Amino acid sequence: MxxxxxxxxxxxxxxxxxxxxxxxxxxxxxxxxxxxxxxxxxxxxxxxxxxxxxxxxxxxxxxxxxxxxxxxxxxxxxxxxxxxxxxxxxxxxxxxxxxxxxxxxxxxxxxxxxxxxxxxxxxxxxxxxxxxxxxxxxxxxxxxxxxxxxxxxxxxxxxxxxxxxxxxxxxxxxKDVEKNQWFYTGMDCYIHCIESLNGTFLNEFSKTYGEKAFDLCKEIFLADNLSVAESQDKLMMASWHGGMSIAYSQVGVAHALSYGLSYYLGVKHGIGNCLVFDHLEEYYPEGVALFKTMKAKHDIELPQGICANLTDAEFDIMIKVALSLEPLWENALGKKWKTIITPEKVKSLYQKI
Missing domain, CATH: 3.40.50.1970 (Rossmann fold)
Incomplete structure (x- = not known):
């Protein structure tokens, strides 16, 4: 700590x-x-x-x-x-x-x-x-x-x-953070909460921090009555609590796939998480639904077709990076995650982005 x-x-x-x-x-x-x-x-x-x-x-x-x-x-x-x-x-x-x-x-x-x-x-x-x-x-x-x-x-x-x-x-x-960057980085915190609270590594210590960060994110990105100062204060504390939550558990599917995007395509971490999380209803149905509500409320349009023209060899590079992050997959899906997640499955998720 x-x-x-x-x-x-x-x-x-x-x-x-x-x-x-x-x-x-x-x-x-x-x-x-x-x-x-x-x-x-x-x-x-x-x-x-x-x-x-x-x-x-x-x-x-x-x-x-x-x-x-x-x-x-x-x-x-x-x-x-x-x-x-x-x-x-x-x-x-x-x-x-x-x-x-x-x-x-x-x-x-x-x-x-x-x-x-x-x-x-x-x-x-x-x-x-x-x-x-x-x-x-x-x-x-x-x-x-x-x-x-x-x-x-x-x-x-x-x-x-x-x-x-x-x-x-x-x-x-x-105070000078641009709106889209504010959203992407704030969603990094939100996704930390979702992946921690839904992970197999969850314990009462990480859960306590994750739940607080999750509640703060809902206030920040869904409430209509927050002042700018209140929003800044709450997001800074949400970031701290979300970080503490994953420090004592782990992140999951979105971060694993985002690392692949970042490694090969140079996609920045915050927007990479958003691009991936937008398609993860299979793993985090409630979290993704709320993410889409937040995205609509703040008029955020994510880039489309990031992976549209990649070759099989290029997909393989990203897949290798994503699958190398074994603790993230184990947290998300349990010890038998390798029987659930295959290179073909990872490729199908990248193809949606």
């Missing part, structure tokens, strides 16, 4: 006070990984107090995070810093938060990031790392995984050393 968290509108202004006790010395900087959307929009970065050799690195999120990107960031940090950094502070959406977690791990573990894709492969504790989401829904701020696309697959660095040491939740930071 994340050991320290602060929540509140305007709490971003406390960042310097929060992290300063963790500065190792004047030659060990804090490195800020910041979504490059804030490069020209300085209302956020102007509030970051840089001291000594602290640096802001602006990161493009046009593509999903890659193992090669992590390796390059780690190399650049090692080459330009006099000493190992005091900490990594990730400020952005799920992609930036996952990069921050991965970089903090690779600064203390040798080799490439792809070597740590999987479960409990990390040997050494990461350096101090802080997560500050500027969009709500992914749950990356609380999860024990850093999801990366590698040369062979899309899979997280799942370990007890992955979670942030400190998370700062300031709903005001989500």
């Amino acid at each position: 994340v050991p320290r968290v602060i929540f509140g509108r305007g709490s971003f202004n406390q960042l310097s006070e929060i992290i300063s006790p963790n500065r190792l010395n004047t030659k060990a900087p804090f490195i800020y990984l910041v979504d490059d959307v804030f490069k020209s929009n300085t209302w956020l970065t102007s509030r970051i107090s840089l001291s000594y050799d602290d640096k802001i690195l602006y990161i493009s999120t046009k593509e999903e995070p890659k193992t090669s990107q992590v390796d390059q960031l780690v190399e650049d940090i090692i080459l330009t810093c006099k000493e190992r950094p005091s900490g990594i502070i990730g400020i952005g959406g799920g992609s930036i938060l996952d990069l921050a977690k991965a970089v903090s791990i690779l600064l203390t573990n040798e080799g490439s990031a792809e070597n740590y894709q999987g479960w409990d492969l990390v040997k050494n504790p990461a350096i101090y790392h802080v997560g500050i989401p500027t969009i709500s829904g992914t749950g990356a701020e609380v999860s024990r995984t850093a999801i990366l696309t590698g040369p062979k697959l899309k899979l997280g660095i799942n370990s007890d050393y992955t979670p942030f040491d400190q998370v700062l939740l300031d709903p005001e930071l989500t």
